Amino acid sequence: MNGIDLEPNASSRSDRASWRIIGLTGGIATGKSTVANYLAQTYHLPVLDADIFAREAVEPPSPILEQIRQRYGDTILQADGTLDRPELGAIVFDRPEERQWLEGRIHPYVRRRFEEAISNYRKSDRPMVLAIPLLFEARMTDLVSEIWVVSCSRIQQQERLMKRDRLTREQAIARIESQMPTAEKCDRANWVLDNSSTPHIWIEQLKAALR
Ligand SMILES: CC(C)(COP(=O)(O)OP(=O)(O)OC[C@H]1O[C@@H](n2cnc3c(N)ncnc32)[C@H](O)[C@@H]1O)[C@@H](O)C(=O)NCCC(=O)NCCS
Numbered sequence: 197m198n199g200i201d202l203e204p205n206a207s208s209r210s211d212r213a214s215w216r217i218i219g220l221t222g223g224i225a226t227g228k229s230t231v232a233n234y235l236a237q238t239y240h241l242p243v244l245d246a247d248i249f250a251r252e253a254v255e256p257p258s259p260i261l262e263q264i265r266q267r268y269g270d271t272i273l274q275a276d277g278t279l280d281r282p283e284l285g286a287i288v289f290d291r292p293e294e295r296q297w298l299e300g301r302i303h304p305y306v307r308r309r310f311e312e313a314i315s316n317y318r319k320s321d322r323p324m325v326l327a328i329p330l331l332f333e334a335r336m337t338d339l340v341s342e343i344w345v346v347s348c349s350r351i352q353q354q355e356r357l358m359k360r361d362r363l364t365r366e367q368a369i370a371r372i373e374s375q376m377p378t379a380e381k382c383d384r385a386n387w388v389l390d391n392s393s394t395p396h397i398w399i400e401q402l403k404a405a406l407r
């Protein structure tokens with residue numbers, strides 16, 4: 197356990213929970229998955245990921261996928277009947293009203309999945325980690341007992357996103373601007389993990405946050 201004392205009651209918002217539920221968030225491509233993988237691999241903490249639940253929500257056969265098909269037509273599906281994600285991404289990251297429509301269908305599903313997982317986990321004394329990119333925007337902060345925000349500079353975020361997802365500058369900017377600015381997220385965090393330089397920095401911050 198790397199000599200780290202994981203206190204189950206150390207939450208700074210422990211009024212609503214005597215166990216630790218860490219809400220791991222941050223802007224797109226700031227490094228949440230990098231941190232989440234580290235927590236899972238090094239500390240063996242259970243990590244639940246909102247992006248995975250959001251994908252599950254549209255796996256066929258899915259009523260939400262059917263609503264998406266009805267709204268955007270058959271071309272929103274691939275030949276095998278699964279969602280054409282880049283196609284839907286191109287629609288929703290350009291048009292806030294369409295994004296809102298989609299979120300109205302997917303976020304309640306994601307919330308339900310987290311609630312199920314939390315209720316099954318209550319008896320444990322180990323912290324659990326909920327990786328939720330839109331923790332603030334989707335008003336899911338009530339699910340967690342503390343909030344960790346992963347941050348890097350805006351230009352790093354844009355470059356990492358363009359490189360990882362092979363997006364144009366304009367596409368990357370549209371995705372970044374569809375979210376709450378990182379600085380605002382940091383203001384609301386219990387802990388900020390700075391992923392703008394070497395991993396050593398955020399790993400030290402992570403150890404302090406876990407203690
Ligand atoms: C539009 C979709 C199909 C694009 O899929 P794609 O495979 O390109 O992206 P993926 O799902 O892997 O998301 C990557 C990142 O995009 C960002 N993102 C996703 N959805 C949104 C959104 N509605 N608003 C702002 N940012 C978002 C998050 O940082 C996420 O980590 C997909 O993102 C989606 O279904 N979004 C709506 C559901 C949602 O809000 N998911 C976020 C977690 S609850």
Ligand SMILES: Nc1ncnc2c1ncn2[C@@H]1O[C@H](COP(=O)(O)OP(=O)(O)OP(=O)(O)O)[C@@H](O)[C@H]1O
Pocket residue numbers: 222223224225226227228229230231247329356357360391392393394395
């Ligand atoms: N310190 C770093 N320096 C350079 N690149 C990094 C660093 N940390 C992460 N990356 C890279 O940046 C990209 C984004 O990281 P990651 O996928 O962890 O972000 P994320 O916040 O989980 O993204 P998303 O919001 O899309 O789920 C990845 O390609 C990752 O390898």
